[in-house]
Amino acid sequence: MLPTILRRSALTRSLSTSHALLKRKDNDPYPDLGVRHAPQMELDEPYPNLPPIPRPDETIENKRARLVYQSRKRGILETDLLLSTFAKEHLDKFSADELQEYDALLDEPDWDIFYWATNNKPVPAEWKESKVLDMIREHAKNEKKVVLRMPDLGKE
Structure with a gap:
C-alpha cells in the first residue's frame, strides 16, 4: 500500500492533467494532445507535419x-x-x-x-x-x- 502522501501526489497530478485537458477556450470536447508532451519538448504543433515520401515511379x-x-x-x-x-x-x-x-x-x-x-x-x-x-x-x-x-x- 502506498503512503498517503504518494497517493495524493499521484491523484493531484492526474487531476491537474485532466483539468488541463478539459479546460479549453474553444469548448472543443476532444483533448489537446499537446499537453501530453514533456515540457522540454518544444513543438509548434502537436503533430509535426512531415512531407510524404515521393514515389514518382510507383506503378x-x-x-x-x-x-x-x-x-x-x-x-x-x-x-x-x-x-x-x-x-x-x-x-x-x-x-x-x-x-x-x-x-x-x-x-x-x-x-x-x-x-x-x-x-x-x-x-x-x-x-x-x-x-x-x-x-x-x-x-x-x-x-x-x-x-x-x-x-x-x-x-x-
Whole structure:
C-alpha cells in the first residue's frame, strides 16, 4: 500500500492533467494532445507535419497495394477498422486520381481522419470538396449495420 502522501501526489497530478485537458477556450470536447508532451519538448504543433515520401515511379498496382496496407496499419484501431474496410470495398475500383487523393488523405493524422469521417469535427477547407472523404464518411455510417472486422491483408 502506498503512503498517503504518494497517493495524493499521484491523484493531484492526474487531476491537474485532466483539468488541463478539459479546460479549453474553444469548448472543443476532444483533448489537446499537446499537453501530453514533456515540457522540454518544444513543438509548434502537436503533430509535426512531415512531407510524404515521393514515389514518382510507383506503378498503380503497387500504389493500390501500399494504400491497402497503410489503410490497415495506421496505429489507431478505430481508424484502422474504418479505413481497412473502406479500402477493401473501394480501392480496386479507384481511378489513378482517386488513388492519389486517398494517398494524400492518409498523410493526415489518424484522429483527424476518424473525426472527420464520423462527423465529430468539422472538415477543413482543403478536404471539403473531397469525393474520397465523402465516400469514407458514407462508409462510416454503416447504414446496413454490418459487423465490421479487419480484412485479411493477403489476396483472396
